Amino acid sequence: MKPNDFFRFVGNAELAIMPNSAVLFHETRGLNGDSYGGKDFVASLHDFFSGGQGANPVIGAGRLLSEADIEALLKSLLQRRQSTIQLLPSNVVSLSDNHIAWTIPAGVRPMLFNIAGMPMKKLSVPWPNLLMVANRNGKLAVAALKSNHRPTAKTILYNAPLMNVSLNGAVCTGSASVPGECGIEDLPQWESLMFDTAFSHVNNLRTLGLGKKNKDIDTKAHLKFWQAVAKYQPNAFPNQHLVPLSRGVTQFIQEHSS
Known part of the structure; x- marks a missing residue:
């Protein structure tokens, strides 16, 4: 790691970096060597002392740090980073270092299907309004919205009427190439995962929601629905077929943000 990854220097003088202090993290274990619950730890702060002329510095005895000490230390390191200002586009709902959540307006787009035992199909259909969440771990989630208004904590979410999406909204990306980041500039790549790859299974x-209440929809019934939509070519997705999702906007974003 380069020095200026954390610190900003002025001038062109060469720098000598010497250790001053160190924070050590210790896993807590019982006397018999067993862990107390897995991932509990304590931290200690140690000063370095001169080891004499030409000798390496020596780490000294430490003192235990409280939770408040650790939090203050981490905040001080983060504050050293040079902040940047970024204006958020109107479709971005939530943004952090680990995730981005944004909306995509309803519209007529191609929908691809590559179902086992069938030839590849491409249908031109109206997609509903979507709320999507991507994170830095390469995960994508999607839910449907009935309105194109900016979602709030009280907005009702619906299951995305799409294949390859799980009950909680997680998208199965299969072998598709997944973006490595989740910034505003990466949104076109994330959207391509949804709109430019083929659906294969439910x-x-x-x-x-088709006909009978709580009726399960398999891959065959799902494809049949979209073929009928493509045949009649409505201008908008028929929202009466959306099924409520058992999560609010805040919970949905939080669940898929990491």
Whole structure:
């Protein structure tokens, strides 16, 4: 790691970096060597002392740090980073270092299907309004919205009426190339995962509401629905077929943000 990854220097003088202090993290274990619950730890702060002329510095005895000490230390390191200002586009709902959540307006787009035992199909259909969440771990989630208004904590979410989406909204990306980041500039790549790859199977039997209440929708019934939509060519997705999702906007974003 380069020095200026954390610190900003002025001038062109060469720098000598010497250790001053160190924070050590210790896993807590019982006397018999067993862990107390897995991932509990304590931290200690140690000063360095001169080891004499030409000798390496020596780490000294430490003192235990409280939770408040650790939090203050981490905040001080983060504050050293040079902050940047970024204006958020109107479709971005939530943004952090680990995730981005944004909306995509309803519209007529191609929908691809590559179902086992069938030839590849491409249908031109109206997609509903979507709320999507991507995170830095390469995960994508999607839910449907009935309105194109900016979602709030009280907005009702619906199961995305799409294949390859699980009950909680997680998207099965298969072998598709997943973006490595989740910034505003990466949104076109994330959206391409949804709109430019082929659906292959139903992961959520409640993707659509068709006829009987609580009727499970398999891959065959799902494809049949979209073929009928493509045949009649409505201008907008028929929202009466959306099934409510058992999560609010805040919970949905939080669940898929990491």
